[in-house]
Amino acid sequence: MSEKHDQSDAQTTGHVWDDDLADLTNQPPRWWMLGLTASALFCVVYFIYYPSFPIVTLNTFTKGIGGWTAIKEMEDAQDEVEAVRGKFEAKLKGMTPAAILADSELTEYVIRSGKVLFGDNCAACHGQNGIGTHDKDGLFAPILNDDDWLFGGKIDDIHASIENGRRGIMTANKEILSAAEIDVLADAAAKGQPTSTPLFAEKGCTACHGEDGKGFQAMGSANLTDKIWRFDGSVAGIKRTITHGVNAGDPQGRVADMPSFKQAGKLSDTEMKKLAVYVYKFGGGQPDAPAAATDAKPAN
Ligand code: HEC
Ligand code: HEC
Known part of the structure; x- marks a missing residue:
């Protein structure tokens, strides 16, 4: 100093x-x-x-008298995590996806592991966070984070999509309809008014798309009145869908094939339940409304 x-x-x-x-x-x-x-x-x-x-x-x-090692500390921490996970995983085994959804703590846990599962198994086709992927034919795999569903947005519909896969089938019409008939049908559909032409009923479109043209979720037959297009929505694109069909074996037809994850055996039952809840929670999941059981919602 x-x-x-x-x-x-x-x-x-x-x-x-x-x-x-x-x-x-x-x-x-x-x-x-x-x-x-x-x-x-x-x-x-x-x-x-x-x-x-x-x-x-x-x-x-010198080992020290406390018996501490870095590995032991890590193992203890892991045991703690496993104990917490094990508790949740055991619970999930016996629960339906709807029951999981009703339990906010379990839902939060499931969403965390669902993110990884979705990235590994679904994002290649459906895009990160379910934003959908496009190829030259339009939407290759549907958007999952909106509220338009081909096969239904209730928790059990989504779970069934994952377990069993989805493969909507529309017959090809190139030998059934004339080019002029296809023009008329395509124009009407492009305007979102498929039923504005009597051909729609006469040619049997109603069998799969309904009297009102809104489709049936059980078949995944698209809603043709909402102007939300699963495939190319231009008049030419719609003509192609009508002419060559979907998943109908026509080389120019549309292909839309969601694999069955149960059949593939790639995911456990619990993992498929987790994914159902995860996809539902993208925000487009639809609650089980008691009165609206047969309501055919718009498709994407
Ligand atoms: C190989 C590509 C592919 C993979 C992988 C895939 N999907 Fe799909 N998924 C599709 C296609 C294509 C459709 C539409 C099928 C159709 O239109 O007939 C579809 C449809 C769906 C539907 C129904 C959508 C609706 O609007 O009703 C859900 C739900 C779904 N997939 C979830 C998943 C989940 C979850 C995974 C991962 C476990 C997954 N998909 C993996 C291609 C795929
Ligand atoms: C056998 C049942 C069936 C019949 C009959 C049928 N469709 Fe379809 N249609 C489907 C299904 C299922 C899809 C959706 C396929 C998918 O996304 O996997 C579809 C899709 C479409 C699409 C594409 C919708 C989009 O979002 O891109 C158009 C357009 C269409 N149908 C028009 C017609 C017209 C017009 C007729 C009558 C000539 C007709 N369909 C007859 C089952 C059928």
């Missing part, structure tokens, strides 16, 4: 600089000495308790 004060009775080390600055021999402050002693003591205790000192010649080290 180079404070300037009366040094008449202070001891100095005898060093003086600039005629004025003397090196005093005062004791360091008490708090400082206490701190020094405490940290020295801490070192000794730490040294004895934890593994600390390498014994190079024996290729080992």
Whole structure:
């Protein structure tokens, strides 16, 4: 310290600089000495308790009396996580997707693991977060995070889509309808008014798309009145769908094939339930409304 004060009775080390600055021999402050002693003591205790000192010649080290190792600490932490997970996983086994959905704590847990499962198994076709993927024919795999469903957005519909796969089938019409008839039907459908032409009923479109043209979820037959297009929605694109069909074996026809994950055996029952809840919770899932059981909602 180079404070300037009366040094008449202070001891100095005898060093003086600039005629004025003397090196005093005062004791360091008490708090400082206490701190020094405490940290020295801490070192000794730490040294004895934890593994600390390498014994190079024996290729080992002092193990410490506390038995601590980094691996053991990690294993303990893992055991804790497993204990929590195990509790949830055991519960999930016996539950239906609807029951899981009704339990907010389980739902939260399921959504966390569902994200990884979806990324690994579904995102390649349905896009990250279910935004859908497109090829030159339009939507390759449907958007899952909206509220338009081909096969239904109730929790059990979604679960069934995952377990059994989906493959909507529409017959090809190239040998059944004339080019002029296909033109009329395509124009009407493009306007969102498929039933505006009597051909729609006469040519049997109603068998799969319904009297009102809104489709049936049991068949995944698209709603033709909402102008939301599963495939190319231009007049030319619609003509192609009508002419060559969907999944009907026509080389120019549309292909839409969702694999059955149960058949593939790639996912466990619990994993398929988790995914159903995860997809439902994208926001487009539809609650089980008691009165609206046969309501055919728009398809995408
Ligand atoms: C190989 C591509 C592919 C993979 C992988 C795939 N899907 Fe699909 N998915 C499709 C196609 C194509 C359809 C539409 C089928 C149709 O239109 O007939 C579909 C339909 C669906 C539907 C019905 C949508 C609706 O509107 O009703 C759901 C739900 C669904 N998939 C969920 C999943 C989940 C969850 C996974 C992962 C476990 C998955 N899919 C993996 C291609 C795929
Ligand atoms: C055997 C049942 C069946 C018949 C009959 C049928 N359709 Fe379809 N149609 C479907 C199904 C199922 C889909 C949806 C396929 C999918 O997305 O997997 C579809 C899809 C379509 C689409 C595409 C919708 C979109 O979103 O891109 C059009 C357009 C269409 N049908 C028009 C017609 C017309 C017009 C007729 C009458 C000539 C007809 N369909 C007869 C089952 C049928």
